[in-house]
Amino acid sequence: xxxxxxxxxxxxxxxxxxxxxxxxxxxxxxxxxxxxxxxxxxxxxxxxxxxxxxxxxxxxxxxxxxxxxxxxxxxxxxxxxxxxxxxxxxxxxxxxxxxxxxxxxxxxxxxxxxxxxxxxxxxxxxxxxxxxxxxxxxxxxxxxxxxxxxxxxxxxxxxxxxxxxxxxxxxxxxxxxxxxxxxxxxxxxxxxxxxxxxxxxxxxxxxxxxxxxxxxxxxxxxxxxxxxxxxxxxxxxxxxxxxxxxxxxxxxxxxxxxxxxxxxxxxxxxxxxxxxxxxxxxxxxxxxxxxxxxxxxxxxxxxxxxxxxxxxxxxxxxxxxxxxxxxxxxxxxxxxxxxxxxxxxxxxxxxxxxxxxxxxxxxxxxxxxxxxx
Amino acid sequence: xxxxxxxxxxxxxxxxxxxxxxxxxxxxxxxxxxxxxxxxxxxxxxxxxxxxxxxxxxxxxxxxxxxxxxxxxxxxxxxxxxxxxxxxxxxxxxxxxxxxxxxxxxxxxxxxxxxxxxxxxxxxxxxxxxxxxxxxxxxxxxxxxxxxxxxxxxxxxxxxxxxxxxxxxxxxxxxxxxxxxxxxxxxxxxxxxxxxxxxxxxxxxxxxxxxxxxxxxxxxxxxxxxxxxxxxxxxxxxxxxxxxxxxxxxxxxxxxxxxxxxxxxxxxxxxxxxxxxxxxxxxxxxxxxxxxxxxxxxxxxxxxxxxxxxxxxxxxxxxxxxxxxxxxxxxxxxxxxxxxxxxxxxxxxxxxxxxxxxxxxxxxxxxxxxxxxxxxxxxxxxxxxxxxxxxxxxxxxxxxxxxxxxxxxxxxxxxxxxxxxxxxxxxxxxxxxxxxxxxxxxxxxxxxxxxxxxxxxxxxxxxxxxxxxxxxxxxxxxxxxxxxxxxxxxxxxxxxxxxxxxxxxx
Numbered sequence: 001x002x003x004x005x006x007x008x009x010x011x012x013x014x015x016x017x018x019x020x021x022x023x024x025x026x027x028x029x030x031x032x033x034x035x036x037x038x039x040x041x042x043x044x045x046x047x048x049x050x051x052x053x054x055x056x057x058x059x060x061x062x063x064x065x066x067x068x069x070x071x072x073x074x075x076x077x078x079x080x081x082x083x084x085x086x087x088x089x090x091x092x093x094x095x096x097x098x099x100x101x102x103x104x105x106x107x108x109x110x111x112x113x114x115x116x117x118x119x120x121x122x123x124x125x126x127x128x129x130x131x132x133x134x135x136x137x138x139x140x141x142x143x144x145x146x147x148x149x150x151x152x153x154x155x156x157x158x159x160x161x162x163x164x165x166x167x168x169x170x171x172x173x174x175x176x177x178x179x180x181x182x183x184x185x186x187x188x189x190x191x192x193x194x195x196x197x198x199x200x201x202x203x204x205x206x207x208x209x210x211x212x213x214x215x216x217x218x219x220x221x222x223x224x225x226x227x228x229x230x231x232x233x234x235x236x237x238x239x240x241x242x243x244x245x246x247x248x249x250x251x252x253x254x255x256x257x258x259x260x261x262x263x264x265x266x267x268x269x270x271x272x273x274x275x276x277x278x279x280x281x282x283x284x285x286x287x288x289x290x291x292x293x294x295x296x297x298x299x300x301x302x303x304x305x306x307x308x309x310x311x312x313x314x315x316x317x318x319x320x321x322x323x324x325x326x327x328x329x330x331x332x333x334x335x336x337x338x339x340x341x342x343x344x345x346x347x348x349x350x351x352x353x354x355x356x357x358x359x360x361x362x363x364x365x366x367x368x369x370x371x372x373x
Numbered sequence: 374x375x376x377x378x379x380x381x382x383x384x385x386x387x388x389x390x391x392x393x394x395x396x397x398x399x400x401x402x403x404x405x406x407x408x409x410x411x412x413x414x415x416x417x418x419x420x421x422x423x424x425x426x427x428x429x430x431x432x433x434x435x436x437x438x439x440x441x442x443x444x445x446x447x448x449x450x451x452x453x454x455x456x457x458x459x460x461x462x463x464x465x466x467x468x469x470x471x472x473x474x475x476x477x478x479x480x481x482x483x484x485x486x487x488x489x490x491x492x493x494x495x496x497x498x499x500x501x502x503x504x505x506x507x508x509x510x511x512x513x514x515x516x517x518x519x520x521x522x523x524x525x526x527x528x529x530x531x532x533x534x535x536x537x538x539x540x541x542x543x544x545x546x547x548x549x550x551x552x553x554x555x556x557x558x559x560x561x562x563x564x565x566x567x568x569x570x571x572x573x574x575x576x577x578x579x580x581x582x583x584x585x586x587x588x589x590x591x592x593x594x595x596x597x598x599x600x601x602x603x604x605x606x607x608x609x610x611x612x613x614x615x616x617x618x619x620x621x622x623x624x625x626x627x628x629x630x631x632x633x634x635x636x637x638x639x640x641x642x643x644x645x646x647x648x649x650x651x652x653x654x655x656x657x658x659x660x661x662x663x664x665x666x667x668x669x670x671x672x673x674x675x676x677x678x679x680x681x682x683x684x685x686x687x688x689x690x691x692x693x694x695x696x697x698x699x700x701x702x703x704x705x706x707x708x709x710x711x712x713x714x715x716x717x718x719x720x721x722x723x724x725x726x727x728x729x730x731x732x733x734x735x736x737x738x739x740x741x742x743x744x745x746x747x748x749x750x751x752x753x754x755x756x757x758x759x760x761x762x763x764x765x766x767x768x769x770x771x772x773x774x775x776x777x778x779x780x781x782x783x784x785x786x787x788x789x790x791x792x793x794x795x796x797x798x799x800x801x802x803x804x805x806x807x808x809x810x811x812x813x814x815x816x817x818x819x820x821x822x823x824x825x826x827x828x829x830x831x832x833x834x835x836x837x838x839x840x841x842x843x844x845x846x847x848x849x850x851x852x853x854x855x856x857x858x859x860x861x862x863x864x865x866x867x868x869x870x871x872x873x874x875x876x877x878x879x
Contacts, residue, residue, distance in 0.1 A: 219733045219741050226729060229718045235677060236707070236715040237729040238698030351388055 013291045016342045017300065020289065024332030031327060032320055042320045049313025050306035056313075058188075058195025062267050064305025066091075068204045069259035070283025071290060071297040072211055073252045077142075078292045079215060080248035081228035086131060086146025087256040088280025089153035090124040094257025095264030095271055096157060097123030102177040102265055103165060109180075116183070117203060120261035121254045127153060128253015129246060136242035142249065150276065158273045165271070173272040183266035200262030205298075207255060212294035214251075224248055256280070282308075285333045304329065376435070377402045377563045378423070378454075378532055383432035385418055392418040393429070394587045400532070405554055405564040407578035407595070409571070409607050411805035412777050415587040416567045420534055424456050425449045455525030456534040461517050463509050470505040473524045488527075495526050499556045515546035522553065533557060534565045537803070539573055545662065551577045569607070569805045571600045572834075583607055608807050614838075618817045621841040624653030627704075627794050627825035628674070633683035635669040637849075642681065643669035645849045651794065656816065656826040657854075658840030660833060660865050666849035667829045668710060671798055674827075675707050676700050688793050701730055706792030708783055708800050710829075712776075716783045719772030723763060724752035726771045727786050759785035760811070777808035784812055788819055795819050798829040813839060833862050847871040 029039035050060045070087045077084035084090075097119040105115055131145035165174040179186070183198040191197075215221040226234040227244040235241050259279060264271050286304055290296025311325035335342070378400040385393040392415045400406045410416045421427045423434065425443040433440055436452050443449050449456075463472050470489045492505040501519045509517060518538060525533050535554075539547045554564050554577055566578060574581055574595060581598070583590040583606045590606050604612040628651040637643030643666045651657045661667055672678035674685060676697040684693045687703050695703075709715035717726050728748050731737050736747050752767040759781045763769035771779060780800070787795060797816060801809040816839060820826050830836050836843055837857060845852040845868040852868045 217743055217745075219738045219743060222725070222728075222732050222738075222743060225721070226718055226725075229720045230714075232714050233716065233718050233729065235697065236675075236709055238676075238696065238701050239729075240696075240698075354388075 013293075013296070015346045017289055017291060017296065017336065019342045019346070020332050020335035021303070023335045024328050027331040028324055028328035031324055035320070037318055037320045042314060042318055042324070045314040045317040045320075046310045046325060047306060049310030049317075050308075051310070052313075053193070054191075055193035055195045056309065058192025058197035060302075060305045060309045061192075061201050062196035062198060062262075063309045064301045065198075065201045065204045065262045066259045066267060066279045067282055067286050067304050067308075068297060068301035069200075069207060069255050069262060070279050071286030071301050072204075072207055072294060073255035073259065074283050074287035075290065075292040075294065075297050076211055076215075076255060077248055077252035078287065079221075079228045080224045080244060081231065082132075082135070082142050082245065082248055082252070084128070084146060084249065084252045084256070085143050085281075085284070086127065086149045086253070087259065087283050088277050089146065089150035090127040090253045090256035091260035091263065091277050091280055092150075092153040092157050092271075093127045093260070094120040094124035094254075095260030096153075096160060097257070098261045098265045099165060099174055099177065099271055102181040103175070106181075112181070113183075113199070116265065117258070117261060120257045120265075122257070124257015124260060125250045125254035128256065129250040132246040132249025132253075135249070136245045150280070154274075154276055157271065161271055161273045167270065172274065174270045177265055177269040179269070182269050183261065184269070196267045198262070198266035200258070200266040203258055204262065207258060208294045208298050211251075211255070215294070220247070256283075259283070282329075285329060285336075288333060288336045375402045375438075376400065377437055378565075379435040379438075380419065380423060381433050381435065383419065383422060383429045383434075385415075385422060385427060385429050391587050393422070395432075396584065396587070396589045398582055399592075400563055400565060401580075402563055403558055403561055404579040405558055405566060405577055407566045407568060407574040407581040408584065409569060409574060409581050409603060410584035411569060411607060411807060412775050414584045414607075416584055417536065419584070420456070420536065420565070420567060423449070424454065424534065450528055450530070453529060453531035454534065455528060455530030455532070456536065457518065457521045457525065457538060459537045461521055463517060463520060465510040466508060468506055468508050469503055469512075469520050469523070472509060472520060473505075473527050477528065492523060492527060495523055499526065499553060499560065501553060513546075515542050515549065518542070518546075518550070519553065522557075530562075532563045532565065534567070536567045537569075538566070539568070539570060547573070571603055571607075571806070574603065575600055585609055604806050608805075612806050613810060616813045616817055616838050618839075619821065621655045621820070622823070623655050623841075624823060626650045627653050627688050628827065629684075629686040630674070631684045631686075633670070633673060633685065634681040635666075635673045635678060635849075636681055637666070637669050643849050644673065646683070647849070647851050648683075649844055649851060649854065651825045651827050653793070653825050654820060654823050655841040656820050656828055656839050658828040658830065658836035658843045658857075659846055660830075660836045660843050661846035661869055663831050665846050665869075667798070667846060669849070670846070671707075671710070671796060671829060675705065675796065701792075704793030706787035706790060706795040708780075708787050708795070708797040710798040710802075712779055712783055717771040717779060719770065721771060722768050723756060723761070723771060723774075723782060724748045724767040726782060727752040727755050727767075730786070731790065755785040755789050756782065758789070759815075761785060777804045780804055780812065781808065784815055788815055791822075792824065794825045794827065796827045796829075799831065800828070801830075801835065833865065836865075837862060845869055 032039040032042040049056065051057055070091065073087050074084050098116055101116050101119040105112065107115060127149055131142045131149055134140040134145045135142045161174045162171055167173055167175040183200045185199050188197050188199065215225065223239045224244050226237065226239055227241050231241050263277065263279065282304065286297055286301045290300035307325045307329060311322040314320055315322040376399045380398040383393050383396045396419060398419065408416050418427060422429045425445045425448050434443060441452060464475065470485060470492055473492055474488045489505040496503045501523060503516060503519050503523060538550060542550060557564055568574060578595045580592060581595050581603065582592050583603065585607060593603065601612065601614065630647055630649045633644055633647040634642055635644035647670060659667055669678060673680045676695060684691060686692065687700065687705060690703050692700050692703060713719065718729065728737050728751065732743065736744060738744055749767055756767060761778050761782045763774050763778060771782065774782065784800065800812050800816065816826055828839055840857050842854055843857055843860065843865060844854045845865055847869060848871065852873055
């Protein structure tokens with residue numbers, strides 16, 4: 001009985017996400033048609049752009065890696081009842097720490113990778129722990145504090161990059177990291193035909209599994225979820241609410257820091273000043289579509305990865321502007337946010353089917369009874 | 374006899390359950406008609422049909438002898454049917470007048486003064502005692518309920534439905550409400566009272582329709598029917614009102630409060646120099662009207678609220694500055710006042726809820742890893758032992774349980790962990806007779822195991838039924854501690870109002 005019930009619930013969450021996605025794509029199709037393009041060719045090139053050859057698949061995965069880690073960060077904070085809108089800043093600081101290590105630290109490759117990943121993790125965690133602390137100690141809303149942290153990170157980068165990591169020609173970006181000092185790996189680059197695919201993808205997959213494990217199987221996850229679902233009950237049960245808020249923001253920040261690692265030392269190999277990474281906000285959408293669960297985030301980040309990396313190709317091959325892809329994402333988010341409606345719809349459909357099946361099962365019996373009488 | 378409302382042979386089916394099966398309800402002009410039934414018996418469904426929220430599968434509704442079809446609450450209002458909901462539907466930063474005229478503002482220009490005058494007149498006519506210019510958030514819960522009543526009267530309702538109206542009221546406010554109902558009937562209105570509290574029906578109703586599991590059990594004349602007869606009709610078996618218990622076998626002191634001082638939310642002392650001890654093997658009941666410092670006192674003992682002064686000792690350990698978990702570990706169980714806010718995580722499964730206080734230690738978890746198997750087995754044991762009924766067993770979400778089952782789950786969690794001191798605050802609030810009987814027996818059983826029980830209740834019946842000693846609280850002060858066998862409800866009632874026992878009166 002138990003596995004049945006579980007499967008039912010999961011498929012329900014999946015149905016909601018799938019409905020939102022289909023409606024989002026439909027809205028995209030209508031938009032394409034309304035500007036006089038053929039939606040079928042539009043989508044054909046959009047998805048081909050993300051998936052048509054091994055190199056593009058590599059790029060899609062590399063794009064998805066960053067989204068996956070940010071999505072995971074947002075989803076994790078959400079489980080503790082926190083809204084981490086500071087992923088952009090945490091990405092920047094995580095990326096900055098990783099970039100510093102990449103330029104200044106020289107170690108054997110395996111050890112170097114550990115230090116590189118650790119630096120990004122710590123940088124992001126530091127940027128997450130501050131809003132967490134302010135929330136726990138002074139009840140400053142984490143949204144306000146983390147938006148502030150975003151801008152502190154933004155302007156710190158503005159100062160740091162030209163001052164310490166300046167490139168040879170441009171004032172506005174850091175010097176390129178040597179491939180051997182980055183998350184790129186020759187065998188992966190070769191395997192994916194020279195794409196941006198890098199080792200951070202495996203870091204992200206590992207992060208998904210670890211976070212899922214923490215949430216489902218550990219006492220730490222139990223406490224975090226209790227605080228997130230009902231902090232009054234958690235307090236009553238003796239769970240330290242404030243400490244859990246800080247831990248949650250620290251871990252969420254660390255995950256976003258890893259996203260910075262994947263983007264600045266993997267996908268690209270330098271940092272530009274004056275850019276607030278949009279992935280920090282796209283990750284909110286990834287988390288939302290993924291139902292704020294680790295596995296959901298994994299799937300939805302891959303889907304968003306396809307849209308993001310395919311939109312350029314669509315634009316090049318058709319007259320459809322790349323903004324259509326962003327519009328589709330926006331519409332999907334809109335429908336996910338109103339997912340209650342889908343939930344009701346699918347609940348009603350499933351119930352009706354169940355009733356029908358039940359009635360069918362009962363019908364012959366009652367008919368027989370009548371005959372008996 | 375003129376029936377103002379007749380609901381004939383009503384049937385309403387929900388997937389998997391027949392909520393109303395061939396129920397007939399006939400309400401006479403000018404009577405208070407009670408509908409009695411346990412939680413989930415189908416009372417609310419029946420009223421929702423009358424109010425246009427659901428549509429009956431079978432049966433018909435007659436209002437003043439004419440068959441009507443009610444499709445929405447607006448239709449019901451047009452027929453003169455008004456409902457006072459259990460959860461008030463008021464805008465908190467609006468005045469009484471603004472709330473009442475909401476939806477009936479009239480033409481473009483708002484005639485606040487005219488409306489205010491009409492409301493004042495209505496208030497005086499029915500003895501509601503409401504100032505139309507007060508803001509909702511500044512008035513008491515009892516007054517808010519009277520605003521709901523005024524709202525119905527303002528809309529010229531002739532038939533007023535009260536859905537569990539006393540669940541949120543203090544004893545005094547309940548008295549006032551009863552008087553208001555009598556006033557309404559005296560003015561020719563008809564009242565339908567939905568409740569599962571027998572005393573209230575006995576006090577105020579003329580006739581009573583009893584429903585059990587969607588079936589009509591009977592219609593009785595309240596005056597000539599005893600409370601226990603009605604109770605057994607409602608539950609389907611004889612009900613034991615008196616709790617059977619042996620004399621207390623009192624042991625060592627478990628809880629020792631000394632000169633406790635606690636601030637309330639308004640930053641004034643809500644508990645003043647409160648000293649009390651509770652011993653093993655006894656139930657001490659704290660009697661008092663709601664809002665006299667009980668909440669602050671309990672929160673201080675359980676570690677949810679900081680204290681200003683004094684000491685708290687639990688089983689010989691000073692816990693004045695201990696955190697909640699430390700207190701739980703020493704042996705504190707707590708059935709909280711607000712089960713939905715404090716007691717349970719609504720969005721979590723029953724097995725998570727059962728483990729929420731103990732998940733962090735063995736055998737619930739080892740080295741930070743939860744033992745799912747043990748959690749499931751433990752939860753199964755609790756829900757079997759305490760007869761917690763749910764759709765999907767231990768995998769159900771706590772929010773899907775009925776109020777009675779939620780409370781049984783909390784009581785089960787607290788009792789099974791076998792604490793030295795069990796604090797029960799309003800443990801049977803809003804529950805039906807069967808569940809109350811069960812929870813009372815569990816509290817007594819806990820006492821008989823040689824543990825201490827501290828009970829807070831606003832219902833004197835409950836205090837007298839369970840307690841071995843009664844501590845009376847008024848404005849944050851301990852008025853006196855009495856042996857239950859040596860006092861009576863009248864004396865305690867006076868003390869609750871702040872009147873101290875005279876010297877030498879014993």
